[in-house]
Amino acid sequence: MNFVRLSLVVAAKDLRSELRTKEALNASLSFALVILLLFSFAFDPSSEQIAEFSGGLLWITFAFAGALILNRSFSRELANDCLDVLVASPVSGAALFFGKALANYALLVAVEIVCLPVFGVFYGVRWTRQFWWLMLVILLASWVMTVMGTMFSALTVNLRLRELMLPTLIYPMLIPALMAAMQLTTLILAGSPVAGDDLIWLRLLTGLAIIFTSLALGLVEIVLVR
Amino acid sequence: MAAVAVDGVWKYFGDFPAIREVSLTADSGECLALLGRNGAGKTTLLRILAGLSAASRGGIRLFGQDARSVQARLRTGYLGHGIGVYEELSARENLELFAKLYQLQNPGKLAGEWLERTGLDRAAGSLVREFSRGMRQRLAVARAFLHEPGILLLDEPFTALDDRAIQLLEGLLQAARERGAAVVMSTHQLREALELATRVSLLVRGRVAYSGPRTAEMLADPGWLYRHYGEAT
Numbered sequence: 001m002n003f004v005r006l007s008l009v010v011a012a013k014d015l016r017s018e019l020r021t022k023e024a025l026n027a028s029l030s031f032a033l034v035i036l037l038l039f040s041f042a043f044d045p046s047s048e049q050i051a052e053f054s055g056g057l058l059w060i061t062f063a064f065a066g067a068l069i070l071n072r073s074f075s076r077e078l079a080n081d082c083l084d085v086l087v088a089s090p091v092s093g094a095a096l097f098f099g100k101a102l103a104n105y106a107l108l109v110a111v112e113i114v115c116l117p118v119f120g121v122f123y124g125v126r127w128t129r130q131f132w133w134l135m136l137v138i139l140l141a142s143w144v145m146t147v148m149g150t151m152f153s154a155l156t157v158n159l160r161l162r163e164l165m166l167p168t169l170i171y172p173m174l175i176p177a178l179m180a181a182m183q184l185t186t187l188i189l190a191g192s193p194v195a196g197d198d199l200i201w202l203r204l205l206t207g208l209a210i211i212f213t214s215l216a217l218g219l220v221e222i223v224l225v226r
Numbered sequence: 227m228a229a230v231a232v233d234g235v236w237k238y239f240g241d242f243p244a245i246r247e248v249s250l251t252a253d254s255g256e257c258l259a260l261l262g263r264n265g266a267g268k269t270t271l272l273r274i275l276a277g278l279s280a281a282s283r284g285g286i287r288l289f290g291q292d293a294r295s296v297q298a299r300l301r302t303g304y305l306g307h308g309i310g311v312y313e314e315l316s317a318r319e320n321l322e323l324f325a326k327l328y329q330l331q332n333p334g335k336l337a338g339e340w341l342e343r344t345g346l347d348r349a350a351g352s353l354v355r356e357f358s359r360g361m362r363q364r365l366a367v368a369r370a371f372l373h374e375p376g377i378l379l380l381d382e383p384f385t386a387l388d389d390r391a392i393q394l395l396e397g398l399l400q401a402a403r404e405r406g407a408a409v410v411m412s413t414h415q416l417r418e419a420l421e422l423a424t425r426v427s428l429l430v431r432g433r434v435a436y437s438g439p440r441t442a443e444m445l446a447d448p449g450w451l452y453r454h455y456g457e458a459t
Contacts, residue, residue: 002329009326013312020314020353081308085369088276089327090299225280225294 003098006091010099011106017076018107024072025107032065032115040122054125055186059178061119062112063145067167069107070149073100074157083157093221101150101216108142130188137188140205141181144212148173151216154223180204227290229254229377229408230275235284237270237432244270246432247284252408252425254376257399259419259440260412261451262429268412269307271429272381275410276304288377300328303375305383309366313355317346317365320354321372328373340368344394363391371398378402380411384418396422416448428455 018024039057043050077083086096116134120127127134152169156162180201187198194202228251237245245267252258260268273279274286277294288298304310311320318337325333341347344364354362363386370378378399384392399409399422413419420426420440428436428451436455443450 006327006329009323013315013323016319017312017314079308079313081306081310082312084273084276084278084306084308085304085310085324086327087278088299088302088304089324090296090329091327092296221294225277 003092003095006095007099007102010086010091010096011102014073014076014100014103015106018072018103024069025111028065028068028107028111029114031068032061032111033118035061035064036115036118036122043123045122045124050123050125051190052186054119054123054189055182055184057123058115058119058185059141059182061115062108062142063171063174063178064167065111065115066108066142066145066149067170069104069111070146070153070170071163071166073104073150073153075153075162078157087224093224094217096224097150097154097216097220100153101146104150105143105146108146109139112138112142125189126191127189129191130194133188133194134185137181137184137202137205140202140209141177144177144205144208145170145174147209147212147216148177151212151220151223154220177205177208180208228252228287229256229289230258230410231285231287231290232271232275233285233287235271235274235281235286237267237274237279238282244432245274245281248429248432248434249284250427250434250437252377252410254406254408255403256424257403257409257411257422258425258427259423260410260427260429261416261419262412263457265431266429267432268429269381270432272304272306272379272410272412276302276306276379278304300373301376302379303370303373303377304379304381305366305370306381309362309369311354311362311365311369314353316351316353317341317357317361318350320365321368324369324372330373336372340372344368345390359386360388360391363387364394367391367395367398371402374402374405374407376407378407378409378411380409382413383411384413384415420445420448426451428452430455430457 077086116127148170152166156165159165183201184194187194230252232248232250235245235248236243248271262268274281275293277299286293289301291298318341321337321340322333325336330336341350346361346364383395403409423440426440427434436451
């Protein structure tokens with residue numbers, strides 16, 4: 001119970017700080033909207049092909065925008081050496097990590113939800129047809145992205161080029177999760193049922209979420225105390 | 227049982243040993259001043275004590291517990307080079323946050339008491355980014371003492387403090403020692419440190435060159451220790 005309570009305290013602190021400054025939120029949201037706008041010039045929204053790569057487009061946008069939120073996660077603690085004070089406090093590395101991941105997840109999902117109607121308008125895609133399936137995929141894949149990103153945000157926090165290092169490190173590791181999310185999203189946006197062999201992608205996402213979360217919770221203490 | 231027990235600690239950064247087989251202790255109610263020139267290893271040792279860095283070899287026990295254990299950290303207060311408070315939160319929110327992290331009862335009431343004690347009660351709802359330097363320092367001191375720690379780890383505590391914050395810190399340190407807290411502080415400000423210290427450890431290039439009680443000679447002549455045990459040894 002202590003773990004959950006302390007994680008929620010850390011998450012509330014991060015969300016409160018972010019909602020006051022809106023640094024990551026504004027940057028991420030505006031970046032996502034600009035990418036969606038630019039891609040809409042590159043592709044003809046009325047073409048048949050749009051259905052085939054809509055999932056890919058959406059997840060590339062989410063991955064780029066997500067990196068801006070995730071980058072700030074631990075770097076916001078550098079001002080006034082707040083990270084030292086947090087690590088020295090009786091909060092376990094796992095609770096600290098989980099709290100930060102929860103805050104990042106809330107911000108990332110919020111940006112994604114705002115992007116969905118914009119995506120629908122720009123690309124002429126009916127994204128509400130299988131809304132709950134789409135939400136399930138977004139929630140699962142975003143959690144995988146959040147866990148990986150938060151972990152690597154902790155790992156790269158003391159690097160000068162952390163803004164560059166984080167995406168460079170996490171994108172290759174996110175390939176399986178992004179592939180699964182893109183496949184499922186394309187299916188869902190095309191109105192096809194998620195069934196049969198396609199369920200393997202959902203299982204893959206669930207598996208990755210469990211594996212990455214367990215690894216991150218187990219290893220974060222080593223990352224924070226060097 | 228010593229409040230702080232450091233036993234044969236080494237710390238390497240790559241191949242470079244920043245701390246070399248350091249052993250020292252501080253009992254409850256004692257104030258141990260870690261002295262030494264820049265690069266002597268004082269901050270590295272304090273960071274290991276605070277659980278921010280792991281020793282490469284050797285052991286650290288705080289009240290008999292591992293320095294990274296929750297029990298040890300619940301009883302430890304750390305004031306490092308940075309003030310360790312959030313600019314985008316108010317003074318009250320900062321103190322409430324740390325009261326919750328230290329699992330204290332009634333965080334709101336406690337935050338209010340400490341804001342009053344540090345003279346920040348009128349600015350309780352203001353964001354820290356609007357604070358003057360002196361106000362931030364007093365808030366940082368309140369943050370470190372909030373949970374009445376049994377061990378206080380202070381890294382250059384008097385550097386850059388204004389008069390009011392120095393007065394506050396000295397008063398709180400005195401009160402902490404009277405209730406039995408052990409204080410370990412690193413400093414360059416010899417006179418202030420020696421006035422507060424009951425024990426002194428001089429670090430030279432990562433090694434303990436002198437460790438023992440603070441003597442009248444040291445107090446009368448703060449340079450005495452460096453002349454007898456400093457770089458020449």
